[in-house]
Amino acid sequence: MTAVLQSHVQGRWQASTGEGRPMFDAVTGDEVGRLATDGIDMAAVAAYGRRTGGPALRELSFHQRASLLKALAGHLREHREELYAVSARTGATLGDSKFDVDGGIGVLQAYASKGKRELPAGSVLVEGDVEPLGRTGVFLGQHVLTPLHGVAVQVNAYNFPCWGPLEKLAPAFLAGVPTIIKPATPTAFLTAELVRLIVESELLPEGAVQFLAGALQNSGGDLFDHLTEQDLVSFTGSASTAARLRTHPTLTARSVRFTAEADSLNCSILGPDATPGTTEFDLYVQQLATEMTVKAGQKCTAIRRAFVPSAQVDAVVEAVTARLATVTIGNPANPDVRMGALAGTEQREEVRRSLKALTDAGRVVFGDPDHVEVVDADAERGALLSPVLLTGDPDTAAFHEVEAFGPVSTVLPYDSVDQVVGLAARGQGSLVGSVVTADPDVARTVVLGAAPWHGRVLVLDATAAPESTGHGSPMPQLVHGGPGRAGGGEEMGGIRGVAHHMQRTAVQGSPAMLTAITGRWVRGSERTVTDVHPFRKHLEELRIGDTVVGGPRRVTQSDVEQFAEFTGDTFYAHMDAAAAAANTFFGERVAHGYLVVSFAAGLFVDPAPGPVLANFGVDSLRFLTPVKFGDELTITLTAKQITPRDTADYGEVRWDADVTNAAGESVARYDVLTLVAKQAS
Numbered sequence: 001m002t003a004v005l006q007s008h009v010q011g012r013w014q015a016s017t018g019e020g021r022p023m024f025d026a027v028t029g030d031e032v033g034r035l036a037t038d039g040i041d042m043a044a045v046a047a048y049g050r051r052t053g054g055p056a057l058r059e060l061s062f063h064q065r066a067s068l069l070k071a072l073a074g075h076l077r078e079h080r081e082e083l084y085a086v087s088a089r090t091g092a093t094l095g096d097s098k099f100d101v102d103g104g105i106g107v108l109q110a111y112a113s114k115g116k117r118e119l120p121a122g123s124v125l126v127e128g129d130v131e132p133l134g135r136t137g138v139f140l141g142q143h144v145l146t147p148l149h150g151v152a153v154q155v156n157a158y159n160f161p162c163w164g165p166l167e168k169l170a171p172a173f174l175a176g177v178p179t180i181i182k183p184a185t186p187t188a189f190l191t192a193e194l195v196r197l198i199v200e201s202e203l204l205p206e207g208a209v210q211f212l213a214g215a216l217q218n219s220g221g222d223l224f225d226h227l228t229e230q231d232l233v234s235f236t237g238s239a240s241t242a243a244r245l246r247t248h249p250t251l252t253a254r255s256v257r258f259t260a261e262a263d264s265l266n267c268s269i270l271g272p273d274a275t276p277g278t279t280e281f282d283l284y285v286q287q288l289a290t291e292m293t294v295k296a297g298q299k300c301t302a303i304r305r306a307f308v309p310s311a312q313v314d315a316v317v318e319a320v321t322a323r324l325a326t327v328t329i330g331n332p333a334n335p336d337v338r339m340g341a342l343a344g345t346e347q348r349e350e351v352r353r354s355l356k357a358l359t360d361a362g363r364v365v366f367g368d369p370d371h372v373e374v375v376d377a378d379a380e381r382g383a384l385l386s387p388v389l390l391t392g393d394p395d396t397a398a399f400h401e402v403e404a405f406g407p408v409s410t411v412l413p414y415d416s417v418d419q420v421v422g423l424a425a426r427g428q429g430s431l432v433g434s435v436v437t438a439d440p441d442v443a444r445t446v447v448l449g450a451a452p453w454h455g456r457v458l459v460l461d462a463t464a465a466p467e468s469t470g471h472g473s474p475m476p477q478l479v480h481g482g483p484g485r486a487g488g489g490e491e492m493g494g495i496r497g498v499a500h501h502m503q504r505t506a507v508q509g510s511p512a513m514l515t516a517i518t519g520r521w522v523r524g525s526e527r528t529v530t531d532v533h534p535f536r537k538h539l540e541e542l543r544i545g546d547t548v549v550g551g552p553r554r555v556t557q558s559d560v561e562q563f564a565e566f567t568g569d570t571f572y573a574h575m576d577a578a579a580a581a582a583n584t585f586f587g588e589r590v591a592h593g594y595l596v597v598s599f600a601a602g603l604f605v606d607p608a609p610g611p612v613l614a615n616f617g618v619d620s621l622r623f624l625t626p627v628k629f630g631d632e633l634t635i636t637l638t639a640k641q642i643t644p645r646d647t648a649d650y651g652e653v654r655w656d657a658d659v660t661n662a663a664g665e666s667v668a669r670y671d672v673l674t675l676v677a678k679q680a681s
Contacts, residue, residue: 004034005192005213008199010048011206014040020214023189026091026341027331029381033189037214042223045180045210046231049151053178053207058147060205061123063646065174066115068203073108075201076194080105083162083193090161090187091341091383093332096295103473104166104194107492110476111170118495121643121651122519123147123176125502130522133508137524142514145502147176150230152501153223155216155245157236158184158343159298161191167476168234171497173208177232180210180223184237186343188213224248224256232257232501236300239263239485259489259500261481263403265427267305268471269420269446271437276315279462284436285316287460288409289323291472292387293339297407298347301432301472304403307394307420310413317391317411321366324387330375331382337375342383342406354404355388361399362392362410400426417442421449429484434458434471455482455490521545521640521656534639535606538679539651542639550603551634552662555591555627563595591627596668600635600659613650613675618657621670625661632662640671650677 004020006013020036057065076083080101087097119125125145133139152172156164165181172179183191195211198204216223227233227250235242235258242260245251251258268288274280291303308316332340342348355369367388374384387407392399394412400423414420424433424446433454435446443459451457456479458471474480474492481490490496507517511524527547534546564570572579573586580589597618606612627633636658644651655672 002031002033004036005189007037007040007213008195008209008211009040009045010210011052016040016214018218021185023185023187024344025089026186026344027089027377027382029345029378032089035185035188035214037212037216037218040212040218042216042218042221043226045212046151046223046226049178049180049207049210050149050230051207053151053205053210054147054149054176056205057173057176057178057208058123060176061121062115062119062125062174063121063644065176066112066119067646069108069115069170069173070112071203072198072201073105073112075203076101076105076108076197079197082197083190086190086193087162088332090190090343091296091332093337093340096332096340099163099294100160101162103160104163107163107167107170107476111174111498114477114494115174115498116645119174119498120519120641124518125499126518126520127499127504130514138510139508140511140514140522140524141506141508142518142522143504143506144518145499145504147502148230148232150177150228150232151180152177152232152234153180153182153227155182155233155235155237156184156191157300158186158347159295159300161187162194164236165191165194167480167492169209170476171492172232172501173204175498175501177501178208178210180212182212182216186347224250227251227254227256229254229256233259234489234491235260235487236491237262239487242487257500259481259491260487261300261431261489261491262485262487263300263405264430264482264486265304265400265403266301266430266432266471267307267424267427268303268434268436269307269424270309270312270316271435271439271442272309272417273439273442274436275312276319278438279465280436280438280460281312281315283460283462283465285319285323287434287436287471288316289320290470292324292389292407292409293327294472296339296342296385297387297409298342298405299472301474303409303434303471305399305423305427306409306411307414307423308411310415313391313411313413317365317389320389320411324366324389327387328375329372329384329386331377334376339387339407341377342385345381345383348383348385348406351385351404351406351408354402355408357398357402358390358404358408358410361396362390365389365391365411394423400428417445418449421446424450425453427453427485429482429486429488430454431480431482431486432456432458432471432474434460436460438462453483455479455486515544519544519641521638523656527636527638533606534637535612536610538611539642539644539653539676540679542642542653542676544639544642546639548604548637549634550600550637552632553599553603554632555595555599555629557589557629560589560591560595560629563592567592567594569594586626588628591629591631593623593668596623596627596633596659597621597670599633600657600668603633603635604637604657611677613677615672615674617673619654619671619673621668623668625665625667627661627667631667633659633667635659637672644678650675652676
């Protein structure tokens, strides 16, 4: 009997005491290994993640975690050929393997980049603006996000054994929450190879990642029995399994966060304007054929319903079948093969059963579910299947309810844009839809009409095509999930995915307390004015609250008129006394807002070369009180947030700028952003 895969739990590889379930080579049908978790203490696995992995991750800042994700991506990229080799046994062509392996590595890189650019240098994420809760500004509220003190349990599908685990790991790790990976049986041997590479890299803290090579249930119980309100579950798979897991007694009793990405009947709509001969028509045909054959159609985002104007059905069918006819099916080790096997013969039979319901409702226009010509493979021992294209009546329920999870799609006619929006909604919730059109009005109607039933909508035209990643490619910067049948959850979504693994807490207190808690200066907190100008301090020397006060400077009529002449900004409020007087906002001529900001810079800048390398922008600029001729301006500039960059010899400093008049009224407020050098090592 072939070997049983080991789990990596509690800091070591651990063998199961059971015989396990077999895994098979999708092309040859040979057994490649077995999966079992008998003898593994599930309670101890969860506890180890919480007690060892969690504290180690929370000791790190967002930026340190991001750096580790980047390093891990680099390590996996160096070893991806090893993953490709194992991936071939799942039935994947080299192109399919790259889609899975490189896609997962890309997710790590994307989260590493977003972590460095969008998250603070510390470990507390501030959300939104400070909320005043009193009249004088001494009692405030602020939402903060902190990592949950639990484990993120991921239950994965078989179709993306690398991308799936990595797309769930990245946001959890960046948030500071350890992960337990549970793969799907048919392709678990590839996920095991991925985890082996992660463990051997020794890049991640102890306990940050554990791997269960088999079921969540064993003779010792159910992992879910040991989850708490601090834990999370992320599931990818069938809607029926998601519904069963979602109602697990422990998950419901303890309100364990549960997110699901389930199967969905995704659609693609050909716009009425995209007739044969147009670029958009060709894009639609190419996209549909690609979505049917990449990963042998085993993608949760693949196109199952192809909506086409009634007048174009024959043209689309002819063009798509011509493309499918060129697809060589067989052993992915053969360089001529363009479509490999399904994940296993069990999966192939499931597709055939679903196809029976579809063929009863419609008509096959390409392919044969029961026969296929193959290259370098045994069509029966291998899980090989022909692409199958159907047509039918769009009002037939089966097309909107039955998914054949393989190289299968149905072309359905429509007569109006409003009708096709309604047809798209009959899928009861999808991960992704697309509309291929050059008509902005069609795009707007379809997107806004279909959006409530879709997690993502691709609008494809000739302009976007050169850079488009395609209908079936979720991007880590954007939401990946969908409503209703699609599961109702999100696996990714940029910083949203990170926040999902954190607790949002409303903190109330004084400005000084909020500053201490968040590490970000809050208006009303203590300012520190020192003998040394803050612009003469290196990054390590700066402290939150360091302040410089400049001014006053009187604004004259001559200043305003010279600024208007120099810039060309002769707006009437600055130059026309009668028009300005008639405007209730002003009552008389006033200074330009940008003149005020320019004067303020002159009051706080220390001009000599020093640690401040550059001013790279301002945020949240607001002009609050008109500045009139004769007003005197004072600027108070306070270090608000300090963000080191661990891979650069400088960091970012955000300064609170408050420009006031002689009466103490704020005339302008904004944040100044600077790059400040570190001390030479």
